[in-house]
Amino acid sequence: MKTSPIIALDFESAQTTFEFLSAFNGDVNVKVGMQLYYKEGPAIIEKLKERGFDIFLDLKLHDIPNTVKSAMEVLAGLGVGLVNVHAAGGRTMMEAALEGLDKGTPSGMKRPSIIGVTQLTSTDERQVQEEQLIHASLDESVLHYAKLASVAGLDGVVCSVHEASIISEVCGPEFLKVTPGIRLPGGGVHDQKRVATPVEAKKQGSTHIVVGRAITGASDPLAAYEEISTLWKGMESIG
Numbered sequence: 001m002k003t004s005p006i007i008a009l010d011f012e013s014a015q016t017t018f019e020f021l022s023a024f025n026g027d028v029n030v031k032v033g034m035q036l037y038y039k040e041g042p043a044i045i046e047k048l049k050e051r052g053f054d055i056f057l058d059l060k061l062h063d064i065p066n067t068v069k070s071a072m073e074v075l076a077g078l079g080v081g082l083v084n085v086h087a088a089g090g091r092t093m094m095e096a097a098l099e100g101l102d103k104g105t106p107s108g109m110k111r112p113s114i115i116g117v118t119q120l121t122s123t124d125e126r127q128v129q130e131e132q133l134i135h136a137s138l139d140e141s142v143l144h145y146a147k148l149a150s151v152a153g154l155d156g157v158v159c160s161v162h163e164a165s166i167i168s169e170v171c172g173p174e175f176l177k178v179t180p181g182i183r184l185p186g187g188g189v190h191d192q193k194r195v196a197t198p199v200e201a202k203k204q205g206s207t208h209i210v211v212g213r214a215i216t217g218a219s220d221p222l223a224a225y226e227e228i229s230t231l232w233k234g235m236e237s238i239g
């Protein structure tokens with residue numbers, strides 16, 4: 001997947017999605033999540049591919065290994081660039097996901113990259129301790145899941161910007177660190193807990209940023225995208 005920001009297409013239908021995308025060209029990366037995929041099904045992927053977009057299909061699979069393997073076998077045929085699972089599903093489940101992807105990728109096509117969600121960016125320290133009853137810090141939990149994903153053979157993880165640097169140190173700079181929770185300085189945080197700016201994301205070693213409402217909710221989405229993209233890419237030439 002290109003390193004451009006990934007726009008989260010959290011829209012209710014194909015119609016609103018394509019109205020929004022009419023201002024953008026195929027150079028942007030897009031993310032299709034549960035809402036849009038459950039509404040429109042695989043057809044939305046085909047339509048986005050026709051427009052030339054690279055696609056992150058964010059369905060966050062988490063089930064028994066056999067079910068995840070079979071589902072990944074189906075998703076592998078869609079021609080998306082990136083898919084994900086919850087790392088909390090465990091090593092065997094992640095290995096099964098990878099096996100399903102390998103099996104389902106049509107010959108001549110590249111296997112989609114696969115990443116494990118560590119701790120959602122809407123999760124904070126208290127929830128890890130009290131709700132998940134994990135007797136470790138949030139950072140330790142994220143790193144634990146990143147190591148588990150790495151051992152299972154996954155290409156990377158979803159994490160917040162705040163854990164990207166330690167994950168790079170432990171799992172290597174090539175290991176994907178896809179970071180949502182991106183906001184411009186002073187932007188609304190909404191339901192996110194671990195947020196950061198595009199500049200911070202680059203400094204901390206994120207390989208990709210996922211941006212939804214900071215772009216889709218802006219009065220001028222294209223201008224917001226370009227501002228975020230410039231901040232994100234601008235750092236590349238420095239660092």
Ligand SMILES: O=C(O)c1cc(=O)[nH]c(=O)n1[C@@H]1O[C@H](COP(=O)(O)O)[C@@H](O)[C@H]1O
Pocket residue numbers: 008010033058060084117119120121122158159180181182190192210211212213214
């Ligand atoms: O896997 C994801 O994409 C994801 C993981 C995570 O930990 N946090 C997270 O926000 N996301 C997704 O990233 C997007 C963030 O949207 P905004 O908060 O509007 O920028 C949403 O589509 C979420 O579903």
